Amino acid sequence: MKDGEGFNLKLEKGRGGLTVHLSGPLTVDVRRAAWEDFPASDGQGQSLLVNLSGLSALDLNGSAQLLSAGAKSGQAGFKVEYGQAPQDLTAIFELAREALERAAAEPPAPVGFFEELGRKIKETQKDLVVLITFAGELMAELLRGFRRPSQIRWNSVLSVAEIAGVNAAPIVSLVSFLVGLIIAFQSAMALSQFGMTIYVADMVGIAVIRELGPLIAAIVLAGRSGSAFSAELGAMKAAEEVDAITTMGLSPVRELALPRVLASILTTPLITMIACFAGVFGGGLVLTAMDFSLLIYWQRAINFVSPATFYICVGKSFLFGLVVAAIGCQRGLAAGDGPGAVGQATTSGVVSNIVAIAVLDSLLAVLFYVWNI
Amino acid sequence: MSGTFDGQAPPVEVRDLTVAYGEAPPILEKINFRIRAGEIFGILGGSGSGKSSVLRNVIGLVRPRAGRVFIFGQDLWADDGGHLNDCRRCFGVMYQAGALFGSMNLLENVSMPMREFTDMSAEAIETAARLKLSLVGLSGYEYYMPARISGGMQKRAAIARALALDPGLIFLDEPSAGLDPITSAGLDQLIKTLAKNLGLAFGVVTHELGSVMNIVDRAILLDKEIKGIVAEGDPRELARRSEPPYVAAFFNRQSLEKAKGEGPAEGGSKRRPGRIE
Numbered sequence: 056m057k058d059g060e061g062f063n064l065k066l067e068k069g070r071g072g073l074t075v076h077l078s079g080p081l082t083v084d085v086r087r088a089a090w091e092d093f094p095a096s097d098g099q100g101q102s103l104l105v106n107l108s109g110l111s112a113l114d115l116n117g118s119a120q121l122l123s124a125g126a127k128s129g130q131a132g133f134k135v136e137y138g139q140a141p142q143d144l145t146a147i148f149e150l151a152r153e154a155l156e157r158a159a160a161e162p163p164a165p166v167g168f169f170e171e172l173g174r175k176i177k178e179t180q181k182d183l184v185v186l187i188t189f190a191g192e193l194m195a196e197l198l199r200g201f202r203r204p205s206q207i208r209w210n211s212v213l214s215v216a217e218i219a220g221v222n223a224a225p226i227v228s229l230v231s232f233l234v235g236l237i238i239a240f241q242s243a244m245a246l247s248q249f250g251m252t253i254y255v256a257d258m259v260g261i262a263v264i265r266e267l268g269p270l271i272a273a274i275v276l277a278g279r280s281g282s283a284f285s286a287e288l289g290a291m292k293a294a295e296e297v298d299a300i301t302t303m304g305l306s307p308v309r310e311l312a313l314p315r316v317l318a319s320i321l322t323t324p325l326i327t328m329i330a331c332f333a334g335v336f337g338g339g340l341v342l343t344a345m346d347f348s349l350l351i352y353w354q355r356a357i358n359f360v361s362p363a364t365f366y367i368c369v370g371k372s373f374l375f376g377l378v379v380a381a382i383g384c385q386r387g388l389a390a391g392d393g394p395g396a397v398g399q400a401t402t403s404g405v406v407s408n409i410v411a412i413a414v415l416d417s418l419l420a421v422l423f424y425v426w427n428i
Numbered sequence: 429m430s431g432t433f434d435g436q437a438p439p440v441e442v443r444d445l446t447v448a449y450g451e452a453p454p455i456l457e458k459i460n461f462r463i464r465a466g467e468i469f470g471i472l473g474g475s476g477s478g479k480s481s482v483l484r485n486v487i488g489l490v491r492p493r494a495g496r497v498f499i500f501g502q503d504l505w506a507d508d509g510g511h512l513n514d515c516r517r518c519f520g521v522m523y524q525a526g527a528l529f530g531s532m533n534l535l536e537n538v539s540m541p542m543r544e545f546t547d548m549s550a551e552a553i554e555t556a557a558r559l560k561l562s563l564v565g566l567s568g569y570e571y572y573m574p575a576r577i578s579g580g581m582q583k584r585a586a587i588a589r590a591l592a593l594d595p596g597l598i599f600l601d602e603p604s605a606g607l608d609p610i611t612s613a614g615l616d617q618l619i620k621t622l623a624k625n626l627g628l629a630f631g632v633v634t635h636e637l638g639s640v641m642n643i644v645d646r647a648i649l650l651d652k653e654i655k656g657i658v659a660e661g662d663p664r665e666l667a668r669r670s671e672p673p674y675v676a677a678f679f680n681r682q683s684l685e686k687a688k689g690e691g692p693a694e695g696g697s698k699r700r701p702g703r704i705e
């Protein structure tokens with residue numbers, strides 16, 4: 056019975072109209088080619104009798120194939136009539152026919168351009184409100200936490216700090232080290248032509264500590280921890296855990312977002328320090344390879360960095376830590392339901408984070424220039 | 429009916445199956461049962477007795493620690509599972525939570541297996557999918573996404589999908605779990621209709637007594653204490669027995685202590701398997 060063998064369709068033309076004789080097993084295995092002779096055009100009101108008495112087996116898919124072919128003939132102008140099926144197959148065929156008569160849903164109409172546009176605008180508007188509400192709530196919770204630190208759940212803060220912060224140190228160091236190395240190498244190529252190779256130290260020092268260290272740490276954290284926050288909270292939202300927290304009279308922001316944001320604020324500056332160190336060290340390696348003493352390089356690099364630059368580095372890393380965790384958590388808590396929601400929340404969290412970091416960094420650069428620091 | 433290898437072999441035959449996870453001690457040891465053509469077979473037991481685990485072994489998701497599983501006479505793990513996929517195509521499964529594909533609407537969910545495994549024309553596939561959705565009472569919902577319909581509807585849609593390739597055998601994991609009595613009774617009715625009119629065999633995992641009494645022709649009752657089948661037979665008949673205590677307790681919704689005869693202190697008689705047949 057495999058591969059639809061044995062099923063046969065024979066077309067007979069009589070005076071009153073056409074008759075189709077079906078025989079053999081009409082099952083899921085029947086191939087579409089078997090239906091080629093089934094009349095499907097130019098009906099002109101002729102009658103088409105389908106003789107089922109030769110069938111030896113019938114299942115739902117077989118019935119569906121027959122009924123679908125019959126419907127096509129009906130549209131082509133035939134008056135289709137089904138004959139009696141063998142005793143033991145009648146029940147299935149009737150079941151299938153009745154079921155199909157009840158099935159009648161039309162596909163939903165496609166959404167027009169303006170409707171789509173309007174919906175998007177409305178959604179963005181709602182998103183914005185949610186975002187601002189979240190920011191306000193988070194700030195309130197942070198202030199509360201500062202006033203009464205004993206009420207913060209330090210256990211969760213510490214465990215998040217370990218997973219999201221400490222465990223990120225190796226990858227941040229590696230990326231930063233390589234970036235320091237590349238900058239030093241490229242600038243050394245240019246500066247050595249003027250015999251000013253040692254100025255590479257000044258350059259790497261300022262570039263890494265003022266800009267790249269915080270930036271690299273923030274971007275790696277956005278990809279690593281921010282996305283994890285979105286996914287975790289998104290999954291909790293999907294599993295109604297967030298609703299459970301709300302109905303207990305607790306605040307999801309305080310219970311879920313606050314520990315993560317605090318952990319991120321506390322660990323990001325440390326991670327940034329590690330990034331700066333690794334970056335400067337990477338630069339140093341290039342200069343040692345060019346026969347400079349590592350000690351001299353180190354002194355120049357550190358000396359050139361003013362206290363203000365250092366504070367900028369630390370300040371930025373606080374800010375980035377806050378933003379990365381806050382956006383990550385917000386996207387998670389704002390996740391929709393449905394199976395794709397967690398994935399969407401995660402993607403949206405990472406994208407928003409990277410955009411936010413880039414914009415924030417540029418704004419700060421402009422501000423510091425204006426303030427002359 | 430197509431999808432079966434031949435008409436003679438029973439849909440399911442399980443021989444000396446030992447169910448275990450990893451290196452842990454087995455959950456069930458050397459169990460034997462058989463699902464006959466056209467019958468609704470119940471795999472019963474309390475929570476954690478290993479019902480879902482048995483199912484996972486029988487449908488080839490987990491390789492049994494020991495013993496053999498035959499589906500329509502084909503040994504699932506012969507050739508080291510080489511033709512496992514052929515065997516899988518001749519049964520359908522409804523998972524505990526439905527497991528519909530969330531990114532497809534119901535019509536696409538039901539059409540997918542047909543598109544993959546048959547040579548039917550696109551119109552025939554659509555007709556077949558509509559037909560099956562209508563059969564489970566979901567006509568009008570063809571273009572809904574799974575997330576937008578209720579749990580009971582998701583389960584019915586999952587049955588429609590299990591029917592996609594016209595298998596001779598369908599497994600259901602906890603069909604009535606989480607459903608209200610009316611929806612649950614509707615689902616029972618549907619299973620009964622399908623078994624009667626299509627001659628399908630059903631393997632139903634459940635601990636819902638109401639639906640067991642309603643639809644199940646024959647059942648096995650699993651017990652984690654003796655790590656095996658504690659009773660086997662027609663559930664309506666099993667319900668009339670008073671021995672062993674576990675069987676009586678299960679079918680009469682009693683606590684085990686009560687079934688053993690009032691008071692937990694009364695001599696710790698070890699449960700013994702009892703069989704009808």
Ligand SMILES: Nc1ncnc2c1ncn2[C@@H]1O[C@H](COP(=O)(O)OP(=O)(O)O)[C@@H](O)[C@H]1O
Nearest residue numbers: 449450455473474475476477478479480481482
């Ligand atoms: N993936 C797994 N790994 C290890 N143990 C499992 C796994 N799934 C279930 N178990 C154990 O097997 C036993 C039976 O579980 P299960 O088959 O889900 O029971 P039931 O479906 O009857 O409620 C339980 O004790 C459970 O802890």
Ligand SMILES: [Mg+2]
Nearest residue numbers: 479480481602
């Ligand atoms: Mg289970």
